[in-house]
Amino acid sequence: MRHAEKEQKSTIRVKDFLHEILSAASSRPSRTLMTIAGTILGIATFIGIIGFTQSAAGQISEKFNTLEATQLHLTDNLPKTSQKAALSFPTDSLKRITALNGVKSASLYWKVDSDVHPLSISTKPTFGSQNSTGFAVYAADNGLFDFARNSMKIGIPFNSFHVQHQSHVAVLGEKTAQHLGINDLTLPHTIYLNSEPFSVLGILHSVTELPEIDTSVVIPDTTSLKLYGKPTATSPAQMMLRTDMGAARLIANQAPYALRPDAPQNFLVDAPQDWSKATRGVQSSLSGLLVGLAVLALLIGCVGIANSTLTSIFERIPEIGLRRALGARPRHILAQILGETALLGGIGGLIGMSLGLAAILGVCFVQSWTPVIDPMLLLLGPLLGILTGTIAGIYPAVKASRISPITALQHL
């Protein structure tokens, strides 16, 4: 009874459907390979280029990362309109900052405003107030020499003693020393800022973080405060910090409070960028190109599969008729062809992806880069292949499903 009530519908089991598709793809492997050659090539190129871009961006961000994550900058936030000189940094700034966990070294410095205090740098006292063009005077604490390690070319830097006692000492930038004709410190040298004498303690190499030092005279910040007063809004006081790896962003948040718990807003923090922003720029400029390449890859693959499937459908007309005689409905023929092309595309995607990955690894090995490969890429290849195959299969599948079984069976 139960058996007689069974619905009389044409149907195929999912497992059997998959078996049919697999049989079709595996029955003629060389033909299968020919059919998907375009898809393999297209997807290999696509995956190769994405992987290459990601790896290249990875190299850039790696550099940004190490630099930016260990350095930051604080600037005294003086209103630009204000003519009044001011200093928000407390006198014990260096101590407060270096007390923070993760700070390696720090230095407070500013450029003495040459508009307010025109200074002539010379080996003899001068009494006019004529600026030495091209040269500047910098005020800094002794932290500078910790910060710019191994920066002394000859001589010694000034230290906390000099800073505490507002000593008249100076360290010269390399170009300044050349300009003043000082290249040997075996004999003591004295320079004059206008009429004020300073003993030269040493000569600096160039400092990467502060290239202007090359053409400057550096004097203790306390000495500068006494002689020339507080920095102005045009050249406000700044502090540069070096932190432990990756601590910069955290310190950036803490530093203003450590310096001035009462007025943390007095400092502009130049926080390290989120490194992904830097790479995002690189990637977005390439994404347009990538979309174009993806479409091209799809097209190449599509045409290959569609063309070869159309040919094979013509050869398989009797098979289509037979399937109809065996109870297949047009939708079963449609699904069969679409399934076959989707599978072909998927196989092409898998092979193409493997080739693309191999190419990336090869390039990275040659360039000694770290390969950066998004795990999503491992899914993207086959998925793109399946998509290509499915699109390629639509026209042949519809055509095949419309073949009349009677005509198909007359076809010899």
Place this chain on the structure above:
Amino acid sequence: MEAALETTKDISRPRLVELRDIGKQYGGTVPTTALAGVNLNISYGEFVAIVGESGSGKSTLLNIIGMLDTPTSGSYAFDGHPTETMTPSEIAYHRAADIGFIFQAFHLIPSRSALDNVAMAGMYNGIPLRTRQKHAEEALEKLGLAKKAAAFPQDLSGGEKQRVAIARAICNNPKLILCDEPTGNLDSQRSLSIMHIFDELHTEGMTLIMVTHNEKQTVFADRVVRTRDGILSEVEDSQV
């Protein structure tokens, strides 16, 4: 003369095929009448041969009986069910479950083994692959092709190919087997051995309808009908 072919040799047996006033017209630039006013009853267990000249409508009639084609007029009941009220899915189901087709050109899939070809029967009425494979092995065994199960069509002789096709037609245990000039591509020796297979199936109780233009083969049939210009007539003096 009106075609009245409702007599059967054994009226006690239930009817499997019941054609009433079947007509088939083909459109196109020159409209063709392939069949006109065909009445035909076939009971379970009968072996009916259809003879007639080329183009007389034999294949069209067989395709309508096999539900591959639909008549333009008249009514057709299969196993007591009017086909006009069936959904396309039900019609396809009957093709899959109840009818076995045998063609002149064999229609084996060249890229699949003999066993795989036979096991395709029943796929579209949801019979699991394992079961189909088991049935296919049994059918090949029955037709003396057990050793050729793994062979591909290209490695089989014409007679072997047709036996594989017969195995495919019978392995799902259908109610009806339809053969359209099954020996048209075979020499007389091999044709005869195929006829012996049909005879054996007939003896076992299978219902068969065979189109042939070899009048000698009609000796195996219970009844012979003839088509001429789309009109069907019973051949009364068929020798048994």
